Amino acid sequence: MHRLLKHQLFLFDLDDTLLDFRASEQLSFSRTMAALGFGGAIEPVFQHYQAINLALWRSFEAGLVAKDFLKVERFRRAFSISGLALDAEAASRLYLEALPETVVLVDGALAVCAALAERGEIGIVTNGVEHIQQRRIASSGLAPFLSFVATSEACGHAKPDVRIFDYAAGMARAFDPATTIIIGDRLDADILGANRFGIDSCWFNPAGLPNTTAAIPTFELTRLPDLLLT
Numbered sequence: 356m357h358r359l360l361k362h363q364l365f366l367f368d369l370d371d372t373l374l375d376f377r378a379s380e381q382l383s384f385s386r387t388m389a390a391l392g393f394g395g396a397i398e399p400v401f402q403h404y405q406a407i408n409l410a411l412w413r414s415f416e417a418g419l420v421a422k423d424f425l426k427v428e429r430f431r432r433a434f435s436i437s438g439l440a441l442d443a444e445a446a447s448r449l450y451l452e453a454l455p456e457t458v459v460l461v462d463g464a465l466a467v468c469a470a471l472a473e474r475g476e477i478g479i480v481t482n483g484v485e486h487i488q489q490r491r492i493a494s495s496g497l498a499p500f501l502s503f504v505a506t507s508e509a510c511g512h513a514k515p516d517v518r519i520f521d522y523a524a525g526m527a528r529a530f531d532p533a534t535t536i537i538i539g540d541r542l543d544a545d546i547l548g549a550n551r552f553g554i555d556s557c558w559f560n561p562a563g564l565p566n567t568t569a570a571i572p573t574f575e576l577t578r579l580p581d582l583l584l585t
Contacts, residue, residue, distance in 0.1 A: 361534055362555065363475035364527050366520075368539030369488060370481065372559050372579075373468070374495060375459040380405075382457035387449040391441050404433035416482060416513045416544065426451070426484075455490035460497075463580035468500040470583055480523045480537065482507040482514050482544065502528065514541075515548035536573070538582065546570040557582065 370376035384401050393400075408429045414420045420428075430450070431443035471477055477500055481488055485508040492498050505523035507513035512522070520537075524530040536555040539545025547570040549556035558572035559579060566572070576582055 362536045364524075364530060364535040365471050365475060365477045366480045366523055366535065366537040366554075367468075367477065368481060368514075368537070368541065368545050368559075369479050369483065369492070371461070371540045372538060372545075373461055373464040373479075373497060374491060375461050378459040379454060379457045379491075382459075383450050383453035386453045386457070387446050390449045391446060393439070393441065400433060400437045400439065403436045404429060407432045407436075412482070416515070422484065422508060451484065451487055454487055455494050458491050458494040460495060461579055463578065465496060467579050467582055468497055472500040475534075476502045476528055478502050478523055478527060479504040480514065480519060480539075480545075481505070482519075485509045502526075514544040515551060517548065517552045520548055520552040520554070542566060542568045542570040542572070546572045549573075 367373055385397055388397050411425045411429050415425050427443050427447045430446040434441045434443060468477055479501060483506050485506045488506050503526040505526055507519055510519045510522040512518040532554050536557060537545055537549045538557040538559055540559045546556045546558050550570055555573040557574040557576060559576055561577050563577055
């Protein structure tokens with residue numbers, strides 16, 4: 356018997372759960388650097404950018420920095436460390452313009468959403484920029500299966516803050532914590548947030564990483580299509 360049959364509301368994280376953000380990120384970064392006229396080796400700069408971007412997002416989720424600051428500061432720091440005299444504000448604008456055009460789906464994402472949309476309601480809960488995430492979803496082909504998209508920018512709070520989960524619940528046609536589940540790749544955002552909000556969770560863990568945190572997922576998967584077998 357499928358244990359997910361009891362669930363009626365499926366809340367999905369977006370990046371690295373339904374969309375392969377790492378692939379999209381690299382494509383968008385390469386396009387940005389080319390548009391800025393950079394002709395050197397991109398990979399070392401990209402590695403700096405990824406580490407800085409991750410740290411800044413963690414700071415944003417902790418309420419320590421603002422979203423608009425993050426968007427530009429990640430490029431400013433990456434260029435500074437790499438010794439590049441490039442315009443960080445232009446880079447930020449070009450990168451955000453490229454992201455919706457470089458959408459890559461995680462294997463099985465479309466089929467899983469199509470199947471779950473027949474069982475209940477699907478919503479997105481994402482720590483992201485509202486208009487960028489909406490455009491990426493539109494480009495992905497997932498939109499027909501989604502009922503709503505709850506972004507941290509529109510809500511004013513980021514996962515794992517329970518207020519973004521409450522915000523998403525308010526967007527749903529019907530919300531019952533007993534029949535709601537979130538599926539996401541991050542223990543510190545998706546799973547911890549679900550624990551605090553009192554709903555089930557499914558940790559999408561394609562790399563098979565160990566859980567060394569206090570977050571406790573209800574389920575764990577390494578392949579997204581296996582969600583339909585849970």
